[in-house]
Amino acid sequence: MLMPITYAEKNLFSKNAQEIVVELLDRSYDNSVLLFKVLAHSVQNNATLVQSLDESIFENTEVFKEQFSNLLQHALTQAYTNKQVMTESTKDYSVKELSKYFGVSVVSIHNWLDQGRFEGIERAGDHKHNRISGDTLYITAAGKKLKVDDVVKMWEQQELEHEQQHQQEDNLSYYTRQIAIYEHKYNGEYEATLGAKNELTPEEETDAQVWKHLLRRQTLEFRITKE
Incomplete structure (x- = not known):
């Protein structure tokens, strides 16, 4: 199986x-030249990269x-592009989409970005909006790491189960x-219970998100039935 990047x-x-x-050159300049040429x-x-180079760069x-740094950046671009082609395409999610899948507010997602809870992702500034890749690792409060895509799949599975249940009973009864x-x-x-705890286990964190979602839906259904 192809190792994911x-x-x-x-x-x-x-x-x-x-x-x-710098580390490679410090270890062995000659071996670094050989590695550069092979890469x-x-x-x-x-084509463009190789044609623009000659032996004088080693002097x-x-x-x-x-030039070595440029080559590594080029290799990274090719490797990451190949990864996306050879594996199932990964979707990027907006902060608003993630708030739905994680069952929290947009503000909470922004806070998690500030806290580094989405590994390797920094909060966008200057009125820019974050797009978070599905292969990004989300770090729970307990330190467990989950791929964003996996969280989305769990949400989709829960929604499917909810829909199947809805076919057999009214919404309010279901919630x-x-x-x-x-x-x-x-x-x-x-x-x-969970709402009073400062720290949650991974299981409790997942349950808390679903539980809060159900409570919000129940409140909404109460309002609908009274209208």
């Missing part, structure tokens, strides 16, 4: 390319460092019954 790893490699070059001729779409260390399951599991209402 995550969005976070792509960003980290791009950020550290210059440092990687330059092995990566895809290398000046700073020029060589710059009330589902809430009762969680109240039985945690021996009390949400605010007195």
Whole structure:
């Protein structure tokens, strides 16, 4: 199976390319020249890159460092592009979409970005909007890592199960019954159980998100039935 290159790893490699070059050159300049030549001729779409180079770049260390860093960036671009082609295409999600899939507010997603809870992703500034790749790792409060795509799949599975249940009972009854399951599991209402805890286990965090969603839907159904 092809080893995946995550969005976070792509960003980290791009950020550290210059440092990687310096470490290689410090270890062995001659071996670095050999590695550079092999890489330059092995990566895809290398015509422009190779044609612009000659042996003179190896005579000046700073020029060589710059060209080596450029080569690594080019190799990264090709590797990440190949990964996307050879594996199932990964979708990018907006902050608003993630708020739905995670069952939290947009503000919470922004806070998680500020806290580094989406590995390798920094909050966009200057009125720009984050697009978060599905292969990004989300770090739970307990330190567990989940791929964003996996969280989305869990949400979709829950929605499918909900839809199947809806076909057999009215909405209000369904939400009330589902809430009762969680109240039985945690021996009390949400605010007195998970809602009162400062730290949650991964299972509790998932349950809390679903439970809150059910409570919101139940409240909405109450309003609809009264109108």
